[in-house]
């Protein structure tokens with residue numbers, strides 16, 4: 001049995017949750033898609049929608065993960081995630097547990113969005129105690145806290 005299943009998420013539409021207890025460090029699911037360049041993404045209107053299944057690999061490439069076979073595309077962002085993405089620049093990308101995860105817990109990772117003038121376009125509904133209200137990578141959240149005096 002797979003360690004994850006598709007659920008109706010409390011965060012946003014669909015998500016994935018654990019089907020059993022998962023130990024810290026365990027690889028859970030591979031993020032699979034089609035490698036494209038940032039230039040291709042910018043030029044193709046199909047990639048311009050609100051819900052994004054684009055996964056940044058590096059400065060040049062993204063993975064278009066919008067394929068039914070790629071269940072990892074359904075994992076939502078959290079400000080207090082239980083997973084991380086390892087080896088982004090390698091050919092295989094694994095979503096891995098960063099702590100012990102309980103059966104039925106929703107899987108999440110930090111989307112890693114940078115803090116820029118568009119951060120307000122990505123409201124975060126992760127519901128964590130430490131949620132900063134927007135989908136912004138951990139390393140940049142202090143900027144939001146400072147700005148909002150949180």
Ligand SMILES: C[S@@+](CC[C@H](N)C(=O)[O-])C[C@H]1O[C@@H](n2cnc3c(N)ncnc32)[C@H](O)[C@@H]1O
Pocket residue numbers: 009011012013014015050051052053073074075076077078123124125126135
């Ligand atoms: C890759 S999809 C995740 C799967 C999505 N829930 C679905 O059903 O298709 C990414 C999109 O999910 C939504 N999303 C993910 N995490 C979120 C969060 N913490 N708060 C609000 N929306 C979120 C945003 O619309 C984002 O563009």
Ligand SMILES: [Zn+2]
Pocket residue numbers: 078079080124125126127128130131132133134
């Ligand atoms: Zn949040």
